Amino acid sequence: MSQPLLLIAAGGTGGHMFPAQALAEAMLARGWRVKLSTDARGARYTGGFPHTTEIEQISSATFARGGVLAKAAVPFRILAGITAAKVKMWRDRPTVVVGFGGYPTIPAMAAATILRLPRMIHEQNGVLGRVNNLLAKRVNTVACGTWPTILPEGVEGVHVGNPVRGAVLERAGAAYIPPGDYPMELLVIGGSQGARILSDVIPPAIASLPMERLQNLRVSHQARGEDEERVRTYYAEHGISADVQPFFNDVPRRMSEAQLIISRSGASSVADISVIGRPSILIPYAAATGDHQSANARGLVDAGAAILIPESQMSVETVAQQIAIVLDNPDGAHHMARAAQGVGKPEATEHLVSLVETLAQKGTT
Template sequence: MAERPLLVIAAGGTGGHMFPAQALAETMLSRGWRVILSTDPRGARYTGAFPEAVQIEQVSSATFARGGILAKLIAPFQILGGAISAIFAFRRHRPAVVVGFGGYPSIPALAAATILKLPRAIHEQNGVLGRVNQVFAKRVDAVACGTWPTELPEGVTGDHTGNPVRRAIRDKAGSPYIPPGDHPMQVLVLGGSQGARILSDMVPAAIAELPETVRAYTRVSHQARPEDHERVTAFYAEHGIRADVQPFFHDVPERMSEAQLVVARSGASTVADLTVIGRPSILIPLAAAIRDEQAANARGLVDAGAAIMIRESLLDVSSLSEHMALILENPDGAVKMAHAALTIGLPDAAERLADLVTTLAERREIGHET
């Protein structure tokens, strides 16, 4: 009996890379493939929800974006070491396809696949290519795009697959939306997988400024950095606001499906989750993003009438509170926003990306036969 084909997924760094990688892994396993995840120690922190059948291999990698001069000098040698290890590993495992999801931890696997001329692809979650994906865009067989349109280098054609969402999100796809009213209302605050200090600075105070008729019914799930946890928890308690503050929510699908409003950064995974489950949102793009990709991610939801986008430079407590009240005091409008989010969702994004992977493998087989 022929051995099942192997997919190597290269991802790491943040949940924005790891969540769609997890979704592809789940889908390829269901199609009878074997899956290896190539990541670094930082990315390994997000592997707890990956299926047990996924083999996790940690590789040596590094980033030029953080650390001092010495760390930046050492980084190329760490990446080279990881690439050499990946070459030996690929000769042993013989992957049918290698897919990179961006971030420096994907460099060793993509470099090895390029050197060995294995079928390879990258998936870009944002509307603008990240640094690593920019490097490999012209060196892979396919560029899968999560946000459409995506800015691509001249001569590169993208495949609009959408951003794959985890099975737990797909299970909540199109969950019935309960409009805001005189009943407990859930507000979900997400700062991305790393949390966001500005949301911890602004959102609690904005909720405290809500009209009493709204605030009395508001319940908050707030993702905050560990160093902000104590002060955020204390603020909510002092103002009589029921809140669950945690550094990371492992049950985001459940919390989002129960939410009347989501206040969040506009990372690609968060935006994809919002369009699959269908919830009104207020999005605050990360101002420090060099390519302003989070604003590009939010634009589709804003244009569809599903979200309000507030630039970080324009964010203040009063305006945020006013926008929150606008949604929570207008049930008909909130329902329209929830439905509008669903109109631009691609719940089958993981299947689309899996189809692309399968096509690359089939092309290779045909090439070998001829």
């Protein structure tokens, strides 16, 4: 009997690609073949996928970027992608197709709909992204990472949580060392591509901490490429030990070693923080669709595991004060770490696998 084939379609950000990677790892371990359909931008994030994952680049586009001519070409590029995806599916028919959101998922999900293949989407955030909102009524199952998720009328979601990669699961519930008079780690991450406001505000906030605190502190700061050098220079000029990079390939390790994490509240970041179990200061991206990053943060904040600072209230003084509250209160920090673990859903991948297997058993619709 031939191996069943799972086709995963995911967009070009870590928020889409990390849960897709988690599902790929799990399905390959169960003897499935796995293909990933994405565009050139998404292909940059495939380094962590198992090497047996087949990568297919499909033409897609978004109206959100480019000039008038680029926007005029979007429908034609998407149509070309759908046609190419249909041809590939005729040649190698997927058993199930799963979309994780982002414009690069449109060709594969549209082709799966036309060919009436079993299909589902996974929405990481508490508010459906534009593409998943478009697809929600055209798939067999809508799996939700954040609960509750706002869904179109008539659509029912299944709460599975957000799958995390194997490297995160390996550190699930790792022992937490609370802040104290010894070397400590502080991790600053701003989503897949960093965040300028974090690079503007966080370094001076850290620099304003008392010297006895700074001498024990090592910072890992993910900054945009264009901000990298100035952030690194700022830390060096203020005598702060810091590792500044545009992208960390070992975020799970750095999280598990951190006394405090300062982060955007993208769905994957929140899931990783929860499963590993660390105190965090979350700064939702103000321009996120439907303010979904605030919704993502709500579970950790309500559990007493995280401090939320809206961008509108973000200042050097405010951030410094909140950092000090965590680092100066080891018992409180330890409570935050335990509370974060209580929110985590390390079983999310298994729940998603079960949905895929159920769809495979039901066959075409």
